[in-house]
Amino acid sequence: MLLFSLCSFAQERKEIIAKRISNPPKIDGILDDTVWQTLPAHGEFKMWRPGNEGEIPKDLQTEVKMAYDNKAVYFGVYLHDNQPDEILRQFSQRDDIFVQADFFSIAINTYNDGVNETRFFITSAGTIGDARADQFNQDFSYNVVFDAKVSFDDKGWYAEFKIPYNALRFPEVDIQDWSINFFRRSLSRNQTYTWNFIDNSKGQRTQYNGLVKGVHNIDPPTRLTFFPFIQGLVSHNDKKNKADFSAGMDVKYGLSDGFTLDATLIPDFGQAAFDEVRLNLGPFEQTFRENRQFFTEGTELFNKGNVFFSRRIGGRPSKSISDDDLATHEVAEDAPSKINLLNALKVSGRTSGKLGIGFLNAITEKTEIQITDTITGAHRKETVEPLTNYNVFVLDQQFNNNSSVSLINTNVTREGSDFRNGNVTGLVWNLTNKSNSYRLTGRSMVSQVNLPKDNIGGFASELDFDRIKGKFRYGFGHDLSNTTYDINDLGVSFRNNFNNFRINASYQIFEPKGWFNNYRVNIFTRHRRLYSPSIQTQNSLGADWFFMARNRFAFGGNTVYNSKNKNYFEPRVKGRFVTFNPSLGGRMFISSDYRKKFAYDVSVGTRQWFDDPQKIYRIEVSPRYRFSDKLLLIWRSEYFYRPDNFGYVDDNGTDVFLGKRDVVSLENSLNASYNFDPYKSINLRFRNFWSTADYTDNVFYLLNEDGSKSQTDYDISDDDPNRNFNIWNIDLSFNWRFAPGSEATLLYRNQIFNEDKLSTLDYGQSLDNLFTQQIQHTLSLRIVYFLDVNNLKRSSKG
Structure with a gap:
């Protein structure tokens, strides 16, 4: 109680004045519009990377102007540079902004909660990008429609942004309470600057935003957008040719200024990137990243607690046909590798009280395979996946500009009494004291699997305590799961039945020192055991390190010693284990x-x-x-x-x-x-x-x-x-x-x-x-x- 109430996280917060305008600028990157000549400029950027020390040269100053109307927010940016010919300008496509080019980015927090941001980028080559971010993650799968352009002259380069309100979510109040920060990367100089100062040694960058003043009484237009698509496909192999045509649509509708409904109707993911399949000799299933845009975009709320794995939706059938299911002389078709998704929708947003609410629903179609009697030629159908409904519901309350408590529930309901259903409920917390020196994170999860003849409950928990301030940091944690914890209907859990502990300590620098811009060294130890019976399975002791030189040459590594390991997973038979000798590697x-x-x-x-x-x-x-x-x-x-x-x-x-x-x-x-x-x-x-x-x-x-x-x-x-x-x-x-x-x-x-x-x-x-x-x-x-x-x-x- 004392730990999480002592001290306040004091910080200097600049203010930017946004002016209401009636004649919006033309977004071409050339700041010759009348509106830019009348607005105040905000500058005096500070050093951020590789360290906070040092002064930014006068020839490298940055100035930002901000305006708004009832349709969008506008930014004009002056990026002065006395060596414009030295600016790197590698071309890339949307969201690929960490290439060999300078960039400028805007981080807007429309709830001023110190946690959630929407970030907009443009590189010196004109590539735009956007991301949703919190204290720990930056998700570039989030895509909204906005416009930005750049231009150059002998004094440097310039950027111009138009961010429509349908790209933002904000509370419905007369006077908006927003926070913001601006970032400029000069790649040739290997430096990044921020408008509002960020102390690298404590807290997260989302907590250092300046304030936006002057945005009030906005009346944004209806937030309703459509993304209709058509797709034609021709495929050929040695046995057959196939031609297919499909059409569908994604819809985004603003239920309010703070909440958005996303729906995909008649989805088609035929152009999703291929899975990087490998030979799998281990006891656990092989999983792949999500490549379908609907399930990657704007899903940060649904990822709370790590119990939602969207590849389960439309994945392999839940039932396989074995020899016991077949009569004499019967053969079955191969089950499909995926189930067709009929439709999906998600609703997400945040109230003015900083309560995030998320709901996701998806329905997959009934799938059958044909079974043939090789003697009589008779056919019958066997259902390998019935009509199935997937639900995810999340409540996420944020407070103190650095903490949150979340409740999440996932549910899978399959039609009929011959298939399993699953339900998982979890409480997730991230509690940081006001001085941002200590953090307590964890989760408590309960799973319920309903089988045709049995109901099985399980539980799991995680608890981690870490010092997160200063050069020397440390932490310890505990993970536990009983033998029946199972979230695999809509999540991924490779193993259960564990009772593990960890301790770690690290040292890092935040200012360039000697040959290095930064480095970090971490040592750790882990103790692993079963939950039931309470048996030690392995101990580990290790270290990892990372060094970045001033010339951007990096090196690092790790080494880990593992004690004798009683592996209860490799045998694939309950209660059996195989012993592996101690090992050392890195x-x-x-x-x-x-x-x-x-x-x-x-x-x-x-x-x-x-x-x-x-x-x-x-x-x-x-x-x-x-x-x-x-x-x-x-x-x-x-x-x-x-x-x-x-x-x-x-x-x-x-x-x-x-x-x-x-x-x-x-x-x-x-x-x-x-x-x-x-x-x-x-x-x-x-x-x-x-x-x-x-x-x-x-x-x-x-x-x-x-x-x-x-x-x-x-x-x-x-x-x-x-x-x-x-x-x-x-x-x-x-x-x-x-x-x-x-x-x-x-x-x-x-x-x-x-x-x-x-x-x-x-x-x-x-x-x-x-x-x-x-x-x-x-x-x-x-x-x-x-x-x-x-x-x-x-x-x-x-």
Whole structure:
């Protein structure tokens, strides 16, 4: 109680005066409009990175002017520079703003709560970006429609912004209480400046905003926008050709100035980026990042507590057909890899009392597969996923400009009595004292799984305490889960039944010192055990470090010692465990200056087990070359080798069989982009992943009750564990953002996949086999058009 009430977080807060205008400026980056000549300028920026010390030269001053009307907020920015020819101007596309270019950004907090911001960026090459941010995250998947342009002359460069009110959420009050900060990055000088001072040694940047004065009695237009799309697709493989046409629409409607409804009607995610699939030999499912825009944009509220994983929606069927479900002579079609999404909507926003409210609902269609009697030819249908409803509900109360308490509930309801349903409820907190020196975070979760013949409840908790101020910091934490905690209907939980503890301490600098702009060294220890029975499973002791030199050369790494590990997950049989000997390993990396045309990243790692022949070797190399401000090429190769590894092969419910294997993988990828300007680009994304698990030494073990293993004979004729896995993906696209919010994408996709038992093949031989497989060619064109109902109204009047 004393800890979280002592002291106040005092800070100097500048004020910017926003003026109401009647004649808005033309957004072209040239600040010659009459309105800019009459508004006050706000400057005197402060040093932020690499440190707070030092003065900004007079020839590098920045000035900002702010105006508004009933449609939008406007900013005019003067970025003086006595060396305009030295300003880096690499072209990129929307949201890709951390390239080799200067940028200017605006961070607006329309609730002045010290936590939530909407950020708008523009680079010196004219690329725009936007993000939703809180104290810990910056989410560039958030996209709204705004306009910004830049221009140059011999005194520097200039930026002009128009941010419509439908890009912001704010309380419905007569006098707005907003806060704001401005950021300018000068890449050639390796410095970033802020309008309102930010103390790097304590607190978060969101808590240092200045105040906005003068915004009152705004009457914003109706917030209703449509994003209709059409998509045509042609695909070809060795067996068939397919043509498809689809159309749908996304809708955004402002229920009030603070709340927005988003809906996707007849969705089509055919151009979502491919998943980076790998050979999975472990006990846990392989998951992939979300690539569907509806489930990535504006979802910060729904991510509270980490119990919502949107890839569950429209994922694999919840039921599989086994041999026990089939009669004699029956065969079943392969179940689809995904379920069609019928529609989805989300409502989110925040009240004037800083209470965030979020609701998300999605419905997936009933999915059946056909079962055929091979003797009679009779067919029947079997449901593998019924009509399913997904819900997420969140309440998030923020206070003290640095703290919050959230309640979140997820629910999955499947039609019919033969399928499982799931419900998870959690309380999440982030409590920081007023001086921003200590933080207490945690969550308490309860899960409920309703099975056809049983209901199973579970619980989990996390509690972390950290000192977050000054050069020396420390913290400790505790994570716990019982044996029945299960959130996997709409979340991801790889494991349960744990009772873990951690302690860490770190030292870092906030001002350049000697050769370095910054560095951080952290040491930690972890103690892991089961919740039930209460058994120690492993202890770890380690350190990690990061150093950034003044010339932007970076290096770092980590090392970790693991004690003997009783692994209760690898055997895949409840109550059984396999013992792994103690090990020591680590990783080192270097990264060169990206401002140069040629740059590189290199990483090497290894792990050695004691009294055990198994090892791990890993090397990753990623060179990049910027041929011009328009063309960038990045190559990445990663080689992984794990000889004499042993792991799960099979079990019969009682006996568990392990096998010795050599695991090798090689991943190559290429990302190339040619940007004609900030609106048009050609992008190539290529990935080839090859991996083998080689059991040809024919050494197999029977897992003993005490976790040890005894060599045994094992017949692989029925289920050969050897694996040769190879996958090839190419995406070649032309993207054209032909109007604000509107975009056309022409995509060619090439996919090949092969998995067999030929584990002794080398990479070249495996690649030859890969190209004998069926190749999937896909060509698609997708056009999305932005329609604002207010523009339609004006058109009808005109």
